[in-house]
């Protein structure tokens with residue numbers, strides 16, 4: 001099965017290759033917003049545009065803080081740094097970053113044997129066991145009593161369970177793909193410094209309005225400081241404020257609240273123990289779920305919940321109890337979130353990136369991936385000078401398909417839950433606001449015919465690869481009840497778990513302890529002083 005390989009091969013953004021040598025189609029780009037979205041976009045654009053004479057400026061309000069959360073990534077972040085030539089040794093220590101093998105989902109299902117499972121990042125090594133996993137899952141859906149829990153089949157699950165780093169020695173023939181955990185504020189500062197060092201201009205000012213040209217595009221923005229700043233292209237990275245796309249251009253917003261109920265979060269740090277895990281843990285709570293993210297300096301914790309089902313005080317108390325911090329003198333941060341997406345992410349001469357373009361709650365930590373893909377994908381059009389109506393349409397369809405496919409994957413976590421302890425979980429399980437492709441996928445799963453082809457053909461595959469769909473359905477235990485299972489026949493029971501265990505255990509033994517691996521990353525050299533450009 002090639003899903004893992006395909007997933008890994010497409011990690012580096014395609015942009016930057018085949019850039020046109022003619023004059024760039026725009027000369028001045030203004031990015032409004034200096035959060036992670038603003039700086040990631042600036043860096044990706046700077047890579048190929050600055051040398052072609054394009055001026056890129058980030059405007060950031062001194063009065064509006066960045067969201068300051070968002071501490072987990074997918075493996076795509078590795079492609080982001082690789083494409084910019086930024087080594088782990090440079091950015092990881094600066095951002096208190098750790099390695100992430102995947103996510104454990106704890107207490108989402110009450111099905112015996114499936115109360116907990118790990119969603120791994122797929123790796124080259126998994127090509128050796130992926131076929132066995134899919135075979136066993138398909139056999140079990142069809143009633144054979146074979147082992148089909150994902151945790152036994154993936155190297156990443158073994159590494160995470162043993163607090164090992166997904167960094168193999170040079171002599172090991174397989175790369176194990178991984179994401180990262182990091183301090184969101186430090187990452188923002190790091191990206192800011194890097195972008196400015198690479199020629200991006202920075203201007204601290206509060207944008208008060210966008211001034212439209214006769215054709216409805218944005219001609220300039222006005223600031224509280226009394227300036228008018230013009231550009232040919234604007235990027236809205238103003239977070240949930242949606243200043244340019246929504247407020248100025250009145251781009252419609254498509255809410256996902258009918259199938260993703262969570263709209264608030266409360267966050268709290270807690271101290272690290274002796275070991276540093278190499279996974280995020282997502283624990284189902286009474287009205288949502290709690291994240292636990294290990295950094296080199298602390299744990300980041302938070303509870304993402306539905307304010308329609310519990311109050312902020314109830315959420316904070318439940319999180320504190322969960323962490324053993326009921327009486328601790330540590331302050332909690334409360335946040336509101338809006339879950340959904342813009343109808344168009346590129347509208348006239350404006351692109352929206354980050355929370356300004358949409359957000360699918362942080363359960364699978366996909367937001368930075370959306371930033372990266374939106375900015376890289378747009379850059380392909382920009383580099384080709386392909387800025388017409390048809391290009392807008394193709395781009396928006398591509399980004400929307402990614403949003404919809406990812407949304408459906410996240411919805412599956414909730415839809416397949418079997419908790420009955422609160423109205424929140426019962427409402428999630430009963431919710432029939434499901435997309436057509438998702439309904440078809442569930443029907444196909446239950447029919448026992450296998451879902452690989454369907455995922456590949458539909459928007460579902462734009463969000464998550466086939467193996468992830470298998471991992472979630474199997475991990476949640478969507479199989480016939482144990483009493484209905486039959487002893488496997490020779491074909492169904494062809495794979496021996498002892499052989500798979502042996503292969504993976506021997507492989508895992510090559511990987512270092514996570515804390516030791518992090519300590520081996522060279523400390524960052526002295527920080528260069530921050531260059532600030534003013535108009």
Ligand SMILES: Cc1cc2nc3c(=O)[nH]c(=O)nc-3n(C[C@H](O)[C@H](O)[C@H](O)COP(=O)(O)OP(=O)(O)OC[C@H]3O[C@@H](n4cnc5c(N)ncnc54)[C@H](O)[C@@H]3O)c2cc1C
Pocket residue numbers: 032033034035036037038059060061062063064065066067068069070071072073184205206207208237238239240241243265302304335336337353354355356362365366367368369
């Ligand atoms: C609870 C929670 C958990 C999350 N967890 C994850 C995770 O694990 N992984 C992940 O990938 N993502 C996660 N995210 C999402 C992630 O935090 C964001 O996608 C990321 O930080 C990018 O944010 P942003 O830059 O779009 O917006 P922000 O950080 O909100 O930045 C907005 C910027 O716009 C500027 N601005 C606003 N108004 C003006 C104005 N009028 N004039 C000038 N500038 C202005 C602000 O000063 C700021 O610089 C999480 C989000 C939430 C809410």
